Amino acid sequence: MVAGRLTCVHRQRFDSIQHATRAIGDWISFYNNRRPHQALAMRTPAEAFRLAA
Numbered sequence: 001m002v003a004g005r006l007t008c009v010h011r012q013r014f015d016s017i018q019h020a021t022r023a024i025g026d027w028i029s030f031y032n033n034r035r036p037h038q039a040l041a042m043r044t045p046a047e048a049f050r051l052a053a
Helices: 002-009 015-034 045-050
Strands: none
Touching: 015 045
């Protein structure tokens, strides 16, 4: 997760706290809901959570 997090914010200059908050929130949503994870059998964390519940 660290590599992805750094990709989101590393070398990116934000104009305001609101801009940073929005960009990081968008990245978290992508990471948890759209990006498949190899360790989760190519499921997203949200899918894996739903299956485990």
